[in-house]
Amino acid sequence: MKYNHKSVEQKWQKIWEDKGVFHALEDSEKEKFYALIEFPYPSGQGLHVGHPRPYTALDTVARKRRLQGYNVLYPIGWDAFGLPTENYAIKNHIHPEIVTKKNIDRFKKQIQSLGISFDWSREINTTDPDYYKWTQWIFIQLFKHGLAYKKEMNVNWCTSCKCVLANEEVVNGVCERCGSEVVHKVKSQWMLKITEYADRLINDLDLVNYPDRVKAQQKNWIGRSTGAEVDFSTTTGDTLTIYTTRADTLYGATYMVISPEHPLIEKWADKLTNIDEIREYQAAAARKSDFERTEVAKDKTGVKLDGVRAINPVNNKEIPIFISDYVLVSYGTGAIMAVPAHDTRDWEFAKKFDLPIIEVVKGGNVQEEAFTDCATGIMTNSGMLDGLSVDEAKKKIIDWLTKEGKGHSKVNYKLRDWVFSRQRYWGEPIPIVHCDKCGYVPIDESELPLKLPMVESYEPTDNGESPLAKMTDWIETTCPHCGGKAHRETDTMPQWAGSSWYYLRYMDPHNDKALASKEALEYWAPVDWYNGGMEHTTLHLLYSRFWHKFLYDIGVVPTPEPYAKRTSHGMILGENGEKMSKSRGNVVNPDDIVDEYGADTMRLYEMFIGDFEKAAPWSQASIRGCRRFIERFWNLQTILIDGDKIRPELESAMNKAIKKVGDDIENIKFNTAIATLMALINDISNLKSINREELRIFAILLNPFAPHVTEEVYEICSLGDGILAEAEWPKYDESKCVDDSVEIVVQVNGKIKAKLNISVDAQKDEILSLAKSDENVRKAIDGMNIIKEIVVPKKLVNLVVKP
């Protein structure tokens, strides 16, 4: 009896669709379970085998939860704004809307062939005006609350995309998307004040169940540090404020460094005798691209400011001031006190410019290298701080500075505000107009959505303006505030906008009064389980937590965090162990696998391939093992016998399997869950028979992984009215998970000498005497003194002997 996956899979997919069995229920009394995968970007390349890994994983969880009686929401949609589509549209002279539709159709067909239990009635699309209406609405709320502002600033500019990038989108000095060079440009940009939420984005990580590596990465990115701001007076009478985390080393400051962009330089220009040299250094620093700036192991460079000196507030000593690009204008105050004895960068600089190095913390040899250990050092050469530990000294000096009005404690973050404008066509228009009289004014909410106008050309402009800037008809409008002449914002939102709140829309996707109804939000929020890639940890995941917290603050959503639990899948690599990509020629298309082996085999293999959280190379050969397993399951029909109870010979194995498979699915150990089922089918094959109850349970356990073939067998063998229709996830009996007898290992001095089958409830003495009576053991202990006897019930015996 050959298993025909094509007809069986088509049959069940049609039944599921016709009956709408995966539609989440409104107004249900049942407990809810909201599972979420990161919605895909519908690229022109179609799906590759990496996409279904997370989809299948949460599908397995979702299907199991349905069998456990939950009202499950497992939705999908399309994150469809973005550059590749736009670039394709430009090249082929097709409107991006048409390209998007074509790509979505293809993705949808491919995903549907896998039999994932998505609720397609809630499908969303970020480029749909009915959807981006609410993206724009959120932006307006951000604006009204002062969290969106426009600012002239130095931005990252991708030379190939011709578009600004957020800090998060610059990787190793190049564009995250296309790998092209990123340069600095001064432009007026829309910004979102994510920094206002920095503390809560760190602290509230305690409220959620994320993997430690995700939490660590987010904390790292936000980069909170606690230190102090200290005011140094200068010989010009100006105050130079610096930020430091080592206020304790204030007596060791032998010079100051300010960034090349520091505003005091302009102020001091006529007092500086070497201003030409300084200007030259400033210009050189400005010319550097991000790539050059981030290059490692650079030599320290800088120029001394001749004509101005700073005064150390603790001892009134005059010290020189330098400019150097190792001090960043965008962090702290853009100025530092340099303590070469206790900071490696300052040490390098001091050695190069031959500046004094004064030890103020004992414990190292500061002439050889900077001593940066805070834990063990004792203060010295530090007046009032002498003899204190570093921690004590920090506290004392900050108290002193505060009292004297010369400084105060201060928290700083590496996180910067989010650069939110893009000079491209295929994104949400920013719903703001500029009026000469009223400034920036949001359009009236009743005017939403502000639709993208049809344009002739989506080509980005070389002068750095959005393609929309050429649309004079569209740009010219009236001010919603005063009715006077105004013009529209021509930049669009970044791709991250639509994905920052999409999980809310799934809860109530067709609502035209609100982004989702209060009732839907109350019932479904938060997302119970969100799986996604590690690459989104400091981008999408952080952005969406920020937006959610804002929506929480203005009373739109009922929970402080969007996602209760986060898991992360590893990448599926090509057969050669490298990342799958078109250029490497190692891309595997899931369509071919589904066609040849079926969706169930494909799903099973994706889950069996290895630890879900780790990367795993694809192996065409290994798939066959999964197909064999499906066929062995299918062929259980041929050895089916009557019986409505698990037979004693399978009782322990089946109870253990129910327990193990259930636990493993919850703990994302899908590979061992499947291994357990494979081992169970081996046991069953050895018995050469399976009864109806055993087959029924086996089919239900396998169903979340291989939903088609299990339903088919369930139906053919008349095991019930259908797994989805009526089956419940089986329960196990803990008392039946143990065998009557267990194998006990007998060791002598830690070496295995025998294995004994002993009744589980055998007592210590009994086990010992049985162990000692084994012939091999007797030989090993003969003529020796037993000095220790270790008995671990149900596990082992270890006899420690000496001659």
Next chain:
RNA sequence: GCCGGUGUGGUGGAAUAGGCAGACACAAGGGACUUAAAAUCCCUCGGACUAAUACUCCGUACCGGUUCAAGUCCGGUCACCGGCACCA
């Protein structure tokens, strides 16, 4: 440099809370069935020493430690992967 992670057979990978290393698969080799092949079924499968599936020894990146017992815990080293990177 800092933060996080990983290192186990020919391969992918197993091994609650320190207790039989290699589950479950793939590949390989041998056999059965077959005119033949495919499919299926059975056997072998870390290494050394062996006639042996008998003994014994070695073996979880490397060095050392704790323990009756270490892939697992501790200290150190190396390699690789991911993130951050002159953040004061």
